[in-house]
Amino acid sequence: MVGPPRAVALLRTAVRPGLRAGERPVLAAVSGGADSVALAAALAFEARSAGVPVGGVTVDHGLQPGSADRAERTAQLLRGLGLDPVLVRRVTVGADGGPEGAARTARHRALAAAAGELGARVALGHTLDDQAETVLLGLGRGSGPRSVAGMVPERTADGVTWWRPLLAVRRATTRQACLDQGLPVWDDPWNVDPAHTRARLRGEVLPLVEEVLGGGVAPALARTAELLREDLDALDALAAAELARLAGAGDLPARELAELPAALRRRVLRRWLRDGGVPDLQAVHLLAVEALVTRWRGQGRVDLPGGAGTTRTSGRLVLSPPAARGALPQDAPQTREESRP
The missing domain is CATH 3.40.50.620 (HUPs)
Known part of the structure; x- marks a missing residue:
């Protein structure tokens, strides 16, 4: 047949x-x-x-x-x-x-x-x-x-x-x-x-x-993406475990965060901010929050999208969620994904 x-x-x-x-x-x-x-x-x-x-x-x-x-x-x-x-x-x-x-x-x-x-x-x-x-x-x-x-x-x-x-x-x-x-x-x-x-x-x-x-570029790029996703998924899983370990009453210890490898630390911070309801989180916001951990000079609050903010108090990062300054409208932008939808 x-x-x-x-x-x-x-x-x-x-x-x-x-x-x-x-x-x-x-x-x-x-x-x-x-x-x-x-x-x-x-x-x-x-x-x-x-x-x-x-x-x-x-x-x-x-x-x-x-x-x-x-x-x-x-x-x-x-x-x-x-x-x-x-x-x-x-x-x-x-x-x-x-x-x-x-x-x-x-x-x-x-x-x-x-x-x-x-x-x-x-x-x-x-x-x-x-x-x-x-x-x-x-x-x-x-x-x-x-x-x-x-x-x-x-x-x-x-x-x-x-x-x-x-x-x-x-x-x-x-x-x-x-x-x-x-x-x-x-x-x-x-x-x-x-x-x-x-x-x-x-x-x-x-x-x-x-x-x-000499050809074969498209399959090679796709293969690279697949291998990279495996590594990123593993890092994300480690970050989730670290966040569960470090998170107290909604805040994070700055000293222990500073001891983490940078790739892992940023993932912990990103997940913490997203879980806290911060919308439209971008790299510039994440790096500003990380500076409270790695380049601490007594700086004040880091303002974040939606009216949220992060401060360092008594050695811990504290998040003021968007709701603290008033609820977001229903059509407020959602967290921006890094990968294509």
């Missing part, structure tokens, strides 16, 4: 373990591009034997002519694959973070809301090539080891589980899978527009690095 084409089989194999890992419904986020369409097709096929409900959602950002019609055509494609329910979410894109960042934020909120309505996991079509691009962006921006560690296969935030089953699959494979199944795909012009950072990275930087280093 002849099986499916190789690319199709690879996609189905990639989604099968995660799909069968539980009975919770899955909602495939589909833009109409090859990656997400191939993901939706693989999920639709595997759902029959897994017994897991699989739906689809497409987001209309309203940023390009004909976007509403395109979203409807994508929805029709998903219905034809057998996904149910199929949702179309139209969003208003703001200005914060530039065009790419603002569109990503609006899309993230729409997907999270749809998943919450259905109690579903969100399946995203990010591939190994997307992972490589993310690692390079993290390196170039110097935004910390978590950003260099790239995207994780599964992550739960604010009650929503984000699942990326294709992180070991190449972009060329998803396109071939669509061709093999006769599935129409839409090539977003933003993906090749040099005005956008990721597009230039994809079209200019990575091909050049591949040429200079």
Whole structure:
């Protein structure tokens, strides 16, 4: 008996373990591009034997002519694959973070809301090539080891589980899978527009690095991210144990913190501040709090986002949470994650 084409089989194999890992419904986020369409097709096929409900959602950002019609055509494609329910979410894109960042934020909120309505996991079509691009962006921006560690296969935030089953699959494979199944795909012009950072990275930087280093760069970057995540997860676990050991009545002993290795100390402080409800915590805030431990000169309170603050009193760090200066509004920004959502 002849099986499916190789690319199709690879996609189905990639989604099968995660799909069968539980009975919770899955909602495939589909833009109409090859990656997400191939993901939706693989999920639709595997759902029959897994017994897991699989739906689809497409987001209309309203940023390009004909976007509403395109979203409807994508929805029709998903219905034809057998996904149910199929949702179309139209969003208003703001200005914060530039065009790419603002569109990503609006899309993230729409997907999270749809998943919450259905109690579903969100399946995203990010591939190994997307992972490589993310690692390079993290390196170039110097935004910390978590950003260099790239995207994780599964992550739960604010009650929503984000699942990326294709992180070991190449972009060329998803396109071939669509061709093999006769599935129409839409090539977003933003993906090749040099005005956008990721597009230039994809079209200019990575091909050049591949040429200079003789190929294999994207898999190597993805492999590096995976190894780094293992190290970071181990450090985070050690930090959680240290915080449990050191924390008193909500405060921390400065002298014992100073004795910890810097990488571990900062993780303890970051977790302590986040657990204390400090929103939008950034590196500049963390370093200012650390200075109360490692460069103590009798300095005063370190002001933190949301009205929170940290002081050193009698050799201990004390956190005044945001509520001490009045409750934050419901739409206050949440803690900024170091890795891509």
